Structures are given as C-alpha cells and as structure tokens.
C-alpha cells in the first residue's frame with residue numbers, strides 16, 4: 549500500500565483527483581469504480597474543473613458505482629444516482645449510457661445483482677476503484693459481519709451507518725434501511741484501489757484497515773490482500789498511523 553497523509557480535506561481531495569486523472573490520461577477508456585458520500589465530493593469538483601479547463605476528457609470512460617439505497621428513485625436527491633449526476637456526470641463529457649449505478653427500485657434484486665456482477669466481469673473488472681470507508685470499517689455498503697460477501701447483494705445497513713447518514717435526511721426514519729452494494733469480489737478484482745478518508749472519526753477504521761487483523765468485522769481490512777492500493781487521508785483520519793509505525797509517502 550502507498551499511503552499519503554494530506555494536510556486537510558482539500559489537499560486530500562486534490563490528491564484523490566490526481567490519482568483518478570492520471571488513470572484517465574494513462575487509459576482514456578478506463579473503467580472507473582465510483583463512490584459517493586462526503587469523501588469523494590471534493591475530488592469530483594477538481595475533476596470537473598480540470599475537464600472545464602480542457603485537461604481531461606471522460607468521453608471513453610466507463611463507470612460502475614459501488615452502491616445505491618434500496619427504495620430511492622434516481623430522481624430522489626439522496627439517491628446515489630442523483631449524487632453522481634449532480635457532482636460529476638452532468639458536468640463532464642461522460643456518455644450517460646456508459647455510467648452504471650445499482651437500481652434501487654429493482655423489483656428483482658437477485659437477478660439485478662447477478663447482472664451487475666456479470667456486467668463488471670464482462671468489462672474485465674474495474675481499472676480504478678474509489679472507496680470511502682465507514683466509521684465501522686465498511687467499504688461500499690459491505691457492513692461488518694461474520695463473513696465477507698463476494699457478490700453484489702442487498703445489505704441491511706448497520707445502525708451506525710444509518711446514524712452516520714441521517715445527516716443527509718430530514719429525519720433518521722427517512723434513511724433507507726437497505727442498500728444494494730457491490731461485493732468484496734468486484735472490489736478486490738479491481739486492478740487498483742484508491743481508499744480515502746477524512747476526519748478524526750475515520751482514524752480507527754483507517755488504522756484497522758491498513759494494519760489490523762484481516763477480518764470481515766472490519767471489511768476494509770481485506771484491502772491488505774490487494775496488490776495495488778493507494779490510501780489518501782487527511783491528517784485527522786491518518787492521526788493514528790504514525791504511532792503504529794505505518795510508513796507514509798507524503
């Protein structure tokens with residue numbers, strides 16, 4: 549793993565965007581595995597700026613998103629499809645048909661999940677997978693549990709995840725209780741992974757993912773078995789790494 553600790557959220561976002569832009573420049577028809585949430589928002593702003601400046605094009609890029617809430621329509625302002633449209637897709641030249649976000653309204657989740665995995669497989673897996681991380685160590689919506697789930701699946705959100713995401717909804721009761729999430733198989737099948745985190749409340753999850761026991765009770769810990777992971781954190785999220793003896797790139 550290469551680990552970068554950046555001064556603050558903005559510097560973390562810029563570093564993330566640089567990694568993503570480098571992937572696109574190196575391989576214009578790359579497959580990006582995209583994430584939503586507060587963590588990548590700043591990076592998407594940088595990418596949109598660089599696109600507007602003419603430094604970057606998404607015209608041959610394909611994307612698959614990690615997850616979506618069950619029950620939210622793409623037009624719901626807290627759906628992850630809506631997030632992707634408003635933070636990235638509407639502002640760059642990516643071809644709409646080349647973007648995939650799990651369908652939170654599917655009537656047949658089992659078939660949908662199998663087809664999502666088959667699509668990722670047909671692309672030869674993702675070239676660069678972006679990941680945020682939950683305070684409980686979840687990646688995508690792969691919540692802590694007794695085993696890693698390989699396939700795309702419907703997941704019951706952990707109470708702590710519902711608590712953490714309640715800030716985006718009018719009330720806690722409005723937070724969906726389930727999501728469709730890419731499984732560990734598609735994530736670990738990615739050729740490169742970019743794991744990012746910001747804020748003190750992520751410091752434990754980052755420490756446990758980078759050098760804790762590899763266990764489904766901290767899903768992010770499986771990344772220790774991936775051969776090509778870049779970790780970008782701000783100082784608060786990386787605050788427990790130095791004392792644990794983790795070597796830092798920058």
Ligand code: PGA
Nearest residue numbers: 585586587588680681682
């Ligand atoms: P966040 O969420 O980026 O909004 O902090 C990350 C996650 O829960 O995976």
